[in-house]
Amino acid sequence: MTTSLADSAQVTTEFKRAMRRLASTVTIISTADVNGNRYGMTATAVNSLTMDPPSLLICVNHSASIHPALLGRGRFCVNVLTTEHEDLVSAFSGRLKGDARFEVGEWRNEDGGMPYLEDAQSNLFCDIDSVIPFGTHSVVIGRVSAVRVEEGIRPLIFADGKLGATQSxxxxxxxxxxxxxxxxxxxxxxxxxxxxxxxxxxxxxxxxxxxxxxxxxxxxxxxxxxxxxxxxxxxxxxxxxxxxxxxxxxxxxxxxxxxxxxxxxxxxxxxxxxxxxxxxxxxxxxxxxxxxxxxxxxxxxxxxxxxxxxxxxxxxxxxxxxxxxxxxxxxxxxxxxxxxxxxxxxxxxxxxxxxxxxxxxxxxxxxxxxxxxxxxxxxxxxxxxxxxxx
Known part of the structure; x- marks a missing residue:
């Protein structure tokens, strides 16, 4: 039993080390509850799922403040950050709370009231199709209903515990x-x-x-x-x-x-x-x-x-x-x-x-x-x- 726990702990440690080698584009998941209160969090656990229909999945910790609002509203936006948005990463990763986070950056609301970052690399508006609980997180599958894309490709990358843009x-x-x-x-x-x-x-x-x-x-x-x-x-x-x-x-x-x-x-x-x-x-x-x-x-x-x-x-x-x-x-x-x-x-x-x-x-x-x-x-x-x- 002791060996099994030790092996499990070792796997977790090595898994964390391995994930630090996996470079990911930084995004902000944003949503608003039925009363219009805005919520947002930084995320790298965002992946495309299918092209037909256009869909993607995000992973959200059950303890995150955005979790109940996200599931309650059933709609969200994935804002893909650029190398100019390091200040937003800090704001949406805990430095600021609640709606104060949206005072950093150029945020707008779409017709349905969903907040989005105006100068993001791209914005993907999604309706929640299904939610799969797994461990400490919910795997949320969203159908993409609208997309905004800016010219030029300069995504903000996170790897080895650091924002990749800082290196350049x-x-x-x-x-x-x-x-x-x-x-x-x-x-x-x-x-x-x-x-x-x-x-x-x-x-x-x-x-x-x-x-x-x-x-x-x-x-x-x-x-x-x-x-x-x-x-x-x-x-x-x-x-x-x-x-x-x-x-x-x-x-x-x-x-x-x-x-x-x-x-x-x-x-x-x-x-x-x-x-x-x-x-x-x-x-x-x-x-x-x-x-x-x-x-x-x-x-x-x-x-x-x-x-x-x-x-x-x-x-x-x-x-x-x-x-x-x-x-x-x-x-x-x-x-x-x-x-x-x-x-x-x-x-x-x-x-x-x-x-x-x-x-x-x-x-x-x-x-x-x-x-x-x-x-x-x-x-x-x-x-x-x-x-x-x-």
Whole structure:
């Protein structure tokens, strides 16, 4: 009898060791009870069962908080995680409890009220077909009723007690960016990226957009960010963000009381411009040339700070992206005047030689910037909709 128990214990120990060699994709099983309360747990015990009908099985411990809600509702979603979701693994593995887990990540509800992770690798919505109790777990067989799949394959892997992505979260990414993109959008996007990827080293250098393109083409940097305008040849271009140029003037300037102005009406005043080659300067010069008028650029500076200080001192008027103009208007008592010109709206873009040519760290950053852009676009649409209703 003693030998049998010893043998059983040995088998269990060796079984655990053997399972550590079995790499599995990490998922989150999510469901909601009949009252709408949400439940979720991380799981690697998820496998496809049949293709006809499409079905899969999951294994859930009887003691898990999700167990009664799962069986009571009879429906669940398997959210396949990506390498960007390590923070969700911690949240859904015990660090947070109950509905607080769903405060981490971008969670939405389908029409039937089932919670799903919006930016998951894929979402598989299932109706429970049968439940088979076995030992400490229930083996749940679900018929797949709906599927969402994202482009790109980057599943989060668990093996040998560690998340597989952590083994490749090191690397170095070289970025060249124009001033407008760097100051308006990159700080928050890089902050959130490096928070998730602290072992990736990012080197950032400011250049004018034309120099950014050259740096990418000559492999002097991995990722470039530009304001669209310069000709792009042989590079992959990914839309990133949008902004709008406005006029900044001193509080006592003749234009200060106007809500908007045509560019032609500003050309009788002295300007403070940015340094030679900046995209804003190029746009101003192009617009002035089309009007066959001179642009009176009294002085040129290298930073938005210096431009705003010169405008505050009454040395000229200046053109800035709206986001930056708002900061200086508050701090320096400047006035913002809208430009009634279609070219005042600008698009920013990511440029790379090719996605496939990037190292893992570079691909992760591109994926992160694309998601940040999509999130910002969604928030802008909501804001615009709210303004219309107001």
């Amino acid at each position: 979260l090191t690397g170095h990414v070289r970025i060249a960016s124009n001033l407008s993109t760097l100051t308006q959008f990159l700080p928050s996007d890089l902050q959130s990226f490096l928070k998730k990827n602290p072992l990736i080293d990012v080197h950032l250098e400011e250049k004018v957009s034309t120099a950014v393109l050259t740096a990418v083409q000559e492999n002097a940097c991995d990722i470039g960010l530009i304001v669209e305008g310069p000709k792009v040849s042989g590079l992959e271009v990914i839309p990133y963000r949008e902004d709008r140029l406005v006029l900044t003037v001193p509080a006592d300037h003749p234009l200060a009381t106007k809500a908007s102005v045509k560019f032609a009406d500003t050309l009788e005043y002295d300007y403070v411009g940015l340094h030679t080659g900046s995209q804003i300067n190029l746009q101003i010069q192009r617009a002035a040339a089309e009007l066959d008028k001179a642009w009176r650029c009294r002085m040129q500076v290298h930073t938005y700070d210096a431009l705003a200080a010169m405008v505050q001192a009454g040395l000229g008027i200046g053109m800035l992206p709206l986001k930056m103009a708002n900061l200086y208007a508050t701090a320096m008592d400047l006035r913002i005047v809208d430009l009634d010109e279609p070219w005042a709206r600008r698009r920013h873009a990511i440029v790379i030689r090719s996605y496939e040519s990037l190292q893992t760290a570079g691909k992760r950053l591109i994926d992160h910037l694309k998601r940040a852009s999509q999130t910002a676009d969604g928030q802008a649409e909501v804001h615009a909709h709210d303004e219309v209703r107001a």
